[in-house]
Amino acid sequence: MxxxxxxxxxxxxxxxxxxxxxxxxxxxxxELPEWLKKIEKKLPMTIMAVLIVYCLKDLRTQMTTLFFPCFLACLTVVFTYKWKKNTFLSIILSTVVYMIFIRL
CATH class of the missing domain: 1.20.5 (Single alpha-helices involved in coiled-coils or other helix-helix interfaces)
Incomplete structure (x- = not known):
């Protein structure tokens, strides 16, 4: 090399x-500054929102085939994160849901 x-x-x-x-x-x-504590509380939900928007950016061109799997994956992200407050779990479960429904 x-x-x-x-x-x-x-x-x-x-x-x-x-x-x-x-x-x-x-x-x-x-002690953490106050502005950093605010960011710490808001950042996980902001990351999830950015990921959802990124995943839906191409949906307009593939509306007929991917709408239902994308919609279910997004709902999975929202409900899982609201339920468990775990970003990793939300991403994994929504990916699994999406992969299952695009194969059906």
Whole structure:
């Protein structure tokens, strides 16, 4: 492997690690700022909304074949997240529902 490619991979990995570790280093023993607490509470629902909008962006061109599976997957996301407040579970269950209904 070319040494420049290997260097780019190592540099990218180091930068990614530092960016992930930075919040823990900055707020290690401090109280979180109030604005960050607000973001912490709103972010999971915002991420879910962005994912739903992204999934529905191509629905207009595929209205006849994918409307029902997309609609059920979106309902699954909404109800699962409201019920359990677990983003990962909502994504997994809605993906399973979508995959089942596009195969039927």
């Amino acid at each position: 070319n040494k420049y490619i290997l260097g780019a991979i190592v540099l990218s990995a180091m930068i990614t690690f530092l960016l992930r570790a930075l919040p823990f280093l900055l707020f290690k023993e401090k």
